[in-house]
Amino acid sequence: MYRESRTGANWQARSACRREDPELFFPIGDTGPSLAQIEEAKAVCRYCVVIEPCLEWALESREAHGIWGATTEAERRRLHRLARPVEPTR
Numbered sequence: 001m002y003r004e005s006r007t008g009a010n011w012q013a014r015s016a017c018r019r020e021d022p023e024l025f026f027p028i029g030d031t032g033p034s035l036a037q038i039e040e041a042k043a044v045c046r047y048c049v050v051i052e053p054c055l056e057w058a059l060e061s062r063e064a065h066g067i068w069g070a071t072t073e074a075e076r077r078r079l080h081r082l083a084r085p086v087e088p089t090r
């Protein structure tokens with residue numbers, strides 16, 4: 001599989017998913033039958049040599065859909081929340 005990149009980064013040429021069905025990486029939800037699909041997609045990511053730049057790109061571009069760098073959109077939203085600076089309380 002080869003996904004379009006807004007950055008044009010060439011790391012995608014080495015991705016483990018370039019020969020996979022793109023649908024695998026875009027489950028319709030994150031419950032029920034989608035859980036098995038998510039785990040299958042993440043299993044591909046876990047042996048991918050470009051998992052780090054992929055996740056970095058997905059976080060920087062705030063990619064809202066799909067599995068990128070072995071994360072779901074909900075997991076990336078959580079990472080963004082954790083990275084947000086904490087406002088001092090008064």
Ligand code: SF4
Binds near residue numbers: 012015049
């Ligand atoms: S980490 Fe996953 S989604 Fe990203 S390029 Fe590799 S296989 Fe594809």
